[in-house]
Amino acid sequence: MAYSDKVLDHYENPRNVGAFDKSDENVGTGMVGAPACGDVMKLQIKVGPDDIIQDAVFKTYGCGSAIASSSLVTEWVKGKTLDEALSIRNTHIAEELALPPVKVHCSILAEDAIKAAVEDYRNKRG
Numbered sequence: 859m860a861y862s863d864k865v866l867d868h869y870e871n872p873r874n875v876g877a878f879d880k881s882d883e884n885v886g887t888g889m890v891g892a893p894a895c896g897d898v899m900k901l902q903i904k905v906g907p908d909d910i911i912q913d914a915v916f917k918t919y920g921c922g923s924a925i926a927s928s929s930l931v932t933e934w935v936k937g938k939t940l941d942e943a944l945s946i947r948n949t950h951i952a953e954e955l956a957l958p959p960v961k962v963h964c965s966i967l968a969e970d971a972i973k974a975a976v977e978d979y980r981n982k983r984g
């Protein structure tokens with residue numbers, strides 16, 4: 859399968875690989891898996907005043923498209939409010955990375971990871 863230049867760029871130079879302390883009250887952690895292939899993605903956000911996402915990191919065990927999707931969304935969510943981050947759709951990710959149909963579930967994983975991270979943060983904050 860031919861990967862797009864953008865996928866290869868994020869795959870070879872992933873942005874924001876890492877982890878935050880899960881117990882930090884300003885951190886939301888989203889961990890999701892893809893039943894189709896067994897890949898796992900962990901996305902963490904650090905939230906500041908006014909619900910603005912100040913920083914984001916990820917760790918992904920998976921294919922190039924999953925790594926590129928998670929790398930891309932860590933860039934996209936930074937500076938956004940939680941509600942703005944929740945409006946990111948997998949179709950935006952798939953379009954930006956020119957993912958072929960067979961790889962669309964990789965972008966769904968990234969959308970689900972954002973939702974899970976926001977939900978975790980909101981649960982923590984009550």
Ligand code: FES
Pocket residue numbers: 895896897919920921922924
């Ligand atoms: Fe094997 Fe995603 S299917 S890495």
Ligand code: FES
Pocket residue numbers: 892894895896897920921922923924961963964967
């Ligand atoms: Fe399954 Fe990419 S996440 S192939």
